[in-house]
Amino acid sequence: MKLLLWPPDSIVRRIVVAEILAIAGTLLLLGVFRIFGGVWSHDSLDRSGVLAEAQDLVRTIEAAPPDIRPRLCVAATRQAFRVDWFAGSTAVAAALDQASNEEKADAEVRALFPTGSKLLTFEPSRSALIPNELPFHVRTSVGPYALGVQLSDASWLLFSTEHRTWGLSEIGRAVIWVLFAAISIGVVSAVTARQFARPIMQFAAAVSRFGVDPQSPPLAETGPKELRQVICTFNAMQAQIRRFVSYRTMMLAAISHDLRTPLTRIRLRGEYIDDADQQNKLFRDVDEMQAMIDGALALFRDDAIAEDSTQFDFAQLLATIVHNFADQGATVSYQGQSHADFQGRPFAIKRAMTNLVENSVKYATATEIELRQGARDVEVTVRDRGPGIPEDALRSVFRPYYRLERSRSRSTGGVGLGLTVAQAIIQAHGGEIVLKNRDGGGLEAIVTLPIIASDS
Numbered sequence: 001m002k003l004l005l006w007p008p009d010s011i012v013r014r015i016v017v018a019e020i021l022a023i024a025g026t027l028l029l030l031g032v033f034r035i036f037g038g039v040w041s042h043d044s045l046d047r048s049g050v051l052a053e054a055q056d057l058v059r060t061i062e063a064a065p066p067d068i069r070p071r072l073c074v075a076a077t078r079q080a081f082r083v084d085w086f087a088g089s090t091a092v093a094a095a096l097d098q099a100s101n102e103e104k105a106d107a108e109v110r111a112l113f114p115t116g117s118k119l120l121t122f123e124p125s126r127s128a129l130i131p132n133e134l135p136f137h138v139r140t141s142v143g144p145y146a147l148g149v150q151l152s153d154a155s156w157l158l159f160s161t162e163h164r165t166w167g168l169s170e171i172g173r174a175v176i177w178v179l180f181a182a183i184s185i186g187v188v189s190a191v192t193a194r195q196f197a198r199p200i201m202q203f204a205a206a207v208s209r210f211g212v213d214p215q216s217p218p219l220a221e222t223g224p225k226e227l228r229q230v231i232c233t234f235n236a237m238q239a240q241i242r243r244f245v246s247y248r249t250m251m252l253a254a255i256s257h258d259l260r261t262p263l264t265r266i267r268l269r270g271e272y273i274d275d276a277d278q279q280n281k282l283f284r285d286v287d288e289m290q291a292m293i294d295g296a297l298a299l300f301r302d303d304a305i306a307e308d309s310t311q312f313d314f315a316q317l318l319a320t321i322v323h324n325f326a327d328q329g330a331t332v333s334y335q336g337q338s339h340a341d342f343q344g345r346p347f348a349i350k351r352a353m354t355n356l357v358e359n360s361v362k363y364a365t366a367t368e369i370e371l372r373q374g375a376r377d378v379e380v381t382v383r384d385r386g387p388g389i390p391e392d393a394l395r396s397v398f399r400p401y402y403r404l405e406r407s408r409s410r411s412t413g414g415v416g417l418g419l420t421v422a423q424a425i426i427q428a429h430g431g432e433i434v435l436k437n438r439d440g441g442g443l444e445a446i447v448t449l450p451i452i453a454s455d456s
Contacts, residue, residue: 025184088154118150199223336371
């Protein structure tokens with residue numbers, strides 16, 4: 001039995017790894033702060049032991065006779081702080097007594113000394129409050145840290161140091177912990193989320209691309225196990241839909257093609273009809289059925305052709321359509337951008353736009369094409385001045401073989417598949433087409449196509 005030392009890539013594993021990395025990152029930042037943070041990385045004042053030593057010295061010196069207190073202060077002086085004693089009759093003691101009435105000691109310091117004792121603290125931020133009578137080493141320009149404690153005989157002990165020897169308070173240290181944790185968690189989460197979101201974004205892009213290009217290649221199975229299962233299912237569904245569409249197209253094309261044979265026999269047998277009127281009616285019906293079959297074959301043939309989606313200039317494609325109709329003697333104007341990149345099937349798009357313009361040229365006048373490219377879509381408007389379409393038929397005209405008998409006769413040609421083909425192509429690209437009657441007469445066909453980013 002093979003021992004599984006490392007679990008497979010999954011969402012659970014990624015979350016666990018992210019949490020471990022976030023904790024490790026926090027500890028690493030704290031370690032770096034401990035090494036390079038200097039005095040700020042030391043223990044806080046109440047945990048450094050400095051106040052406890054000062055408390056013991058106050059009790060020891062107060063119990064000693066006044067004549068040996070200076071020697072005790074010299075003996076107690078060390079690197080962490082310096083100790084000085086001033087008798088109550090000195091000017092320094094008087095200055096400290098006066099300053100203690102104006103400036104109170106911090107609460108954490110006061111809690112360590114007997115109730116009723118006068119206490120006084122000096123910090124660089126409050127150096128202006130230091131009396132001039134104090135010794136020079138306490139009145140330096142940088143402003144020292146000092147603690148004054150009045151003894152029971154009105155004399156004063158002064159603990160001073162030129163540099164801070166303890167770290168931040170517990171609140172400050174907690175803030176640093178939270179800050180480092182936030183930085184570590186934020187960085188790890190951002191990297192992990194980006195790595196996790198990339199295959200999801202690729203999957204979403206593949207779904208969108210399949211909506212406009214059924215021939216798009218399968219999506220690579222990447223990412224965590226759960227997402228790979230979803231991608232595998234999507235690829236299988238995509239292949240099944242592609243096979244179904246191909247089979248349907250092939251079957252309908254074969255049926256339409258096979259219908260030509262009996263129609264040809266009907267036309268041949270119609271030659272033997274003696275009644276000329278009935279013969280002409282039969283031939284008209286045969287011609288109509290033939291036109292319908294040819295239109296269906298053209299639709300299925302184009303559907304069966306696997307045209308690749310590619311990048312092309314939409315504005316140039318519309319300009320080509322305008323030139324083609326101009327060569328046929330039709331007047332079609334164009335306005336809009338001179339350049340518009342678009343990802344899609346250019347020949348299919350050209351056929352859809354040609355069908356719209358052809359309907360406008362055939363049944364109306366003053367045909368105009370307008371192109372507008374936005375950040376997320378491309379909008380093409382084909383408008384004209386003509387009879388328009390009844391409001392209750394604006395949706396029906398997209399049905400196969402639907403014709404408006406009141407405005408369009410059989411003699412004009414066409415079997416009612418132009419708009420059907422145009423709508424199928426536009427919807428295959430993820431867009432939509434809307435018909436609107438214009439004020440003052442005429443029709444407006446608005447085609448909206450989403451912009452899909454290419455793979456390159």
